[in-house]
Amino acid sequence: MTDAKKDYDFHKESHTERMVINMGPSHPATHGTVRFFLKLDGEKIVHCETEIGYLHRGFEKHCENGSWTQAFPYTDRLNYNSAIQNNVAYAMTVEKLMGVADKMPERGVYIRTIMCEFARMADHYTNLGAAALELGALTAFIYFVEARELVWDIIESVCGARLTSNYIRIGGHASDLPENFKAHVKKVFATNRELYEDFDKLLTKNRIFLDRMRDTGSISVEEAIQYGFTGPCLRACGVEYDVRRAQPYLLYDQLDFDVPVGSTGDNFDRYLVRMEEIRQSMRIIEQAIETLPEGPINIADPAVRQPSKEGVNTVMEMMIFHFKNEIEGIQVPRGEAYFPTEGSNGEVGFYLVSDGGGKPYKCRVRPPCFAMTQAMGRMVEGAFLADLIPTFDMINLIGGECDR
Amino acid sequence: MFEYSYIPPAPLLPEILEMMLKIVFIFTMNMGFFAPVLGYVERKQSALMQDRIGANRADLFGVTAGGLLHIMTDAIKLLFKEDFIPRGADKLLHTIAPLIAVVPALIAFTVIPFGGTYVLWGHKVNLVIADLDMGILFIFAVTSLATYGGAIAGWASNNNWSLLGGVRVAAQMFSYEVAMGLSLVGVFMVFGSLRLTEIGMAQENFWHWGIFYQPLGFILFFACALAENKRVPFDVPEAESELIAGYFTEYSGLKFAMFWMAEFLEIVTIAAILTVLFFGGWNIPFVTLQSLVSFFGFLGDTGSQAAAMFLQVAVFWLKVGALIFLQMLIRWSLPRFRYDQVMNLGWKIILPLALLNIFLTGLFILAAN
Numbered sequence: 048m049t050d051a052k053k054d055y056d057f058h059k060e061s062h063t064e065r066m067v068i069n070m071g072p073s074h075p076a077t078h079g080t081v082r083f084f085l086k087l088d089g090e091k092i093v094h095c096e097t098e099i100g101y102l103h104r105g106f107e108k109h110c111e112n113g114s115w116t117q118a119f120p121y122t123d124r125l126n127y128n129s130a131i132q133n134n135v136a137y138a139m140t141v142e143k144l145m146g147v148a149d150k151m152p153e154r155g156v157y158i159r160t161i162m163c164e165f166a167r168m169a170d171h172y173t174n175l176g177a178a179a180l181e182l183g184a185l186t187a188f189i190y191f192v193e194a195r196e197l198v199w200d201i202i203e204s205v206c207g208a209r210l211t212s213n214y215i216r217i218g219g220h221a222s223d224l225p226e227n228f229k230a231h232v233k234k235v236f237a238t239n240r241e242l243y244e245d246f247d248k249l250l251t252k253n254r255i256f257l258d259r260m261r262d263t264g265s266i267s268v269e270e271a272i273q274y275g276f277t278g279p280c281l282r283a284c285g286v287e288y289d290v291r292r293a294q295p296y297l298l299y300d301q302l303d304f305d306v307p308v309g310s311t312g313d314n315f316d317r318y319l320v321r322m323e324e325i326r327q328s329m330r331i332i333e334q335a336i337e338t339l340p341e342g343p344i345n346i347a348d349p350a351v352r353q354p355s356k357e358g359v360n361t362v363m364e365m366m367i368f369h370f371k372n373e374i375e376g377i378q379v380p381r382g383e384a385y386f387p388t389e390g391s392n393g394e395v396g397f398y399l400v401s402d403g404g405g406k407p408y409k410c411r412v413r414p415p416c417f418a419m420t421q422a423m424g425r426m427v428e429g430a431f432l433a434d435l436i437p438t439f440d441m442i443n444l445i446g447g448e449c450d451r
Numbered sequence: 452m453f454e455y456s457y458i459p460p461a462p463l464l465p466e467i468l469e470m471m472l473k474i475v476f477i478f479t480m481n482m483g484f485f486a487p488v489l490g491y492v493e494r495k496q497s498a499l500m501q502d503r504i505g506a507n508r509a510d511l512f513g514v515t516a517g518g519l520l521h522i523m524t525d526a527i528k529l530l531f532k533e534d535f536i537p538r539g540a541d542k543l544l545h546t547i548a549p550l551i552a553v554v555p556a557l558i559a560f561t562v563i564p565f566g567g568t569y570v571l572w573g574h575k576v577n578l579v580i581a582d583l584d585m586g587i588l589f590i591f592a593v594t595s596l597a598t599y600g601g602a603i604a605g606w607a608s609n610n611n612w613s614l615l616g617g618v619r620v621a622a623q624m625f626s627y628e629v630a631m632g633l634s635l636v637g638v639f640m641v642f643g644s645l646r647l648t649e650i651g652m653a654q655e656n657f658w659h660w661g662i663f664y665q666p667l668g669f670i671l672f673f674a675c676a677l678a679e680n681k682r683v684p685f686d687v688p689e690a691e692s693e694l695i696a697g698y699f700t701e702y703s704g705l706k707f708a709m710f711w712m713a714e715f716l717e718i719v720t721i722a723a724i725l726t727v728l729f730f731g732g733w734n735i736p737f738v739t740l741q742s743l744v745s746f747f748g749f750l751g752d753t754g755s756q757a758a759a760m761f762l763q764v765a766v767f768w769l770k771v772g773a774l775i776f777l778q779m780l781i782r783w784s785l786p787r788f789r790y791d792q793v794m795n796l797g798w799k800i801i802l803p804l805a806l807l808n809i810f811l812t813g814l815f816i817l818a819a820n
Contacts, residue, residue, distance in 0.1 A: 183786045249784065433690070
């Protein structure tokens with residue numbers, strides 16, 4: 048090779064410039080929550096800077112200014128697609144801090160498990176549907192939106208709200224399951240299985256969809272672990288890490304379910320893992336509902352779970368604690384705790400510090416999509432502009448959770 | 452001495468009247484009927500496929516007419532929107548680009564026959580505006596002009612997203628133009644003509660329909676035509692999740708409506724071309740014009756011809772409608788290609804297959820002779 052050839056630089060010689068383009072925050076794919084600062088060489092992404100923070104609301108600081116109970120509505124607004132999981136994660140961390148985690152009645156544990164899995168289903172429906180939508184398959188999106196609406200119908204029948212549920216309480220639940228719950232779930236599952244089939248037929252073996260998802264946004268196991276991937280995206284790489292299995296909580300060590308694992312770590316495997324998880328969630332719910340015990344749903348200690356109105360009016364201790372809990376907040380002993388749970392998008396954990404009062408001293412969330420958003424640049428560099436879309440969809444960045 | 456020979460002038464008035472009526476009919480069908488109604492049909496059809504209700508709210512004194520009034524509200528909305536030209540944009544090019552996109556879509560219809568030849572009041576009526584002997588080439592020539600509309604719009608908008616869309620339009624259209632032309636060569640070889648009226652006439656017998664002679668040609672041409680139409684799955688130039696709206700990101704109001712209309716008119720044009728080339732045009736299966744005329748014989752000479760004409764024209768539009776439905780079905784079922792995958796499909800799959808189709812057609816014609 049001559050020197051002249053070695054020094055030849057196409058971009059220098061042809062006087063071309065790289066196109067610098069701003070994708071987001073106002074862009075159909077970024078929904079106002081994130082900005083990608085792209086350097087393009089034709090259609091190829093040379094460099095991608097990710098800027099987050101457009102939905103930062105100071106959630107963690109907010110928590111320090113209210114009582115322990117008052118944080119629940121804020122947790123709803125982290126990953127709003129699976130609000131109940133955030134409720135559960137927060138409640139269980141506080142319970143761990145108070146040392147009352149093992150006092151939860153059995154029915155309460157069952158209800159939490161069931162509701163967590165419903166939240167997971169709703170989240171996966173949203174995520175996969177939105178991914179289909181952004182690849183142009185609007186019909187498939189609508190099928191999963193319908194499935195999600197039906198799941199939300201169930202959640203609504205349990206706690207009265209569809210999206211931001213605010214259902215779980217420290218040491219218990221806001222309300223018990225409705226009477227016809229089992230029949231309702233059965234009916235919804237029948238419809239949802241049909242919708243799942245339709246969605247599956249429209250996309251999973253669709254050549255266009257496969258071409259868009261296969262070998263795009265892939266990442267190796269080592270890198271995924273270094274970046275701190277968890278949840279479906281890590282499992283798509285082939286790591287069988289699921290908090291429900293690794294550090295079982297609630298009922299998960301007693302239930303029979305599979306943890307789907309991919310092999311390539313690309314978008315299509317992420318898609319397949321999520322599709323399978325929907326089916327596994329249905330399995331978990333069906334098992335839990337079969338063996339759902341009767342009994343109380345709250346911890347019987349009025350210092351932990353705000354006593355019922357009836358109790359307040361009849362029992363003196365309950366009235367005292369109702370008053371004290373309202374005025375001073377539930378008293379959590381001095382200490383700190385971290386409790387990992389398997390959110391639909393990865394490991395959701397609350398790190399709480401208490402100075403022994405009625406308010407959290409410090410509240411910190413580990414949002415799963417934050418870790419994955421870091422890797423966006425790494426995953427899309429060298430890929431086509433169009434590949435950014437499925438990659439971004441599959442890491443499932445939820446602004447509320449990522450920016451807090 | 453001079454010899455005067457008197458040549459009587461051709462009866463010009465009926466000619467002009469016939470021409471005017473045909474133009475008015477086609478223009479009304481396209482601009483007055485299909486362009487607005489397809490917007491409604493698309494909303495309603497997608498709603499049907501997606502288990503929704505679809506547009507049904509616009510009402511006039513409490514009458515909603517099943518959502519048909521949305522056509523009117525859409526038009527009013529687009530008329531009264533601000534006509535926005537971004538700073539730094541080329542005003543002239545930005546303004547004429549939508550015109551360049553919409554006009555070819557209208558002109559293409561001039562050579563497409565929407566009925567056969569009939570004798571009314573002793574006057575021969577050929578139901579095509581311009582019966583060119585290279586009709587289909589004229590369509591190719593004119594529709595390829597529409598590419599400039601998209602490309603210029605992308606360039607003139609002074610927006611990087613538009614520019615990317617404009618480049619994609621140019622590349623995609625160019626790639627598929629070639630394959631589209633080649634995919635139809637087989638049809639010309641079979642029918643031995645480029646004149647669309649002749650091709651239509653040759654398909655009077657049901658078993659002589661183009662689809663039976665050229666099944667591969669049909670699939671290839673249909674794929675290319677969908678790509679030229681720039682709708683899902685080939686909507687990479689406007690891919691809304693990637694490029695916001697591609698080359699018409701910076702368009703609003705009526706200018707935007709023109710791009711939108713061009714798309715819908717192209718759908719109709721594609722359906723009409725497919726009908727004429729592959730689905731027997733205006734011919735009713737197993738019913739010849741002769742038998743139709745004799746069936747309506749009790750209406751007199753002109754009456755029977757007119758009845759046959761109305762029936763055949765209706766059948767033509769019926770076929771067009773069915774093919775439009777098919778195109779919408781595809782649009783609402785499939786996800787979108789990636790830019791390079793569209794190119795691969797065009798150059799590496801459709802183009803060789805089109806050449807193969809020509810080769811096979813040649814072999815068969817040789818064998819048949």
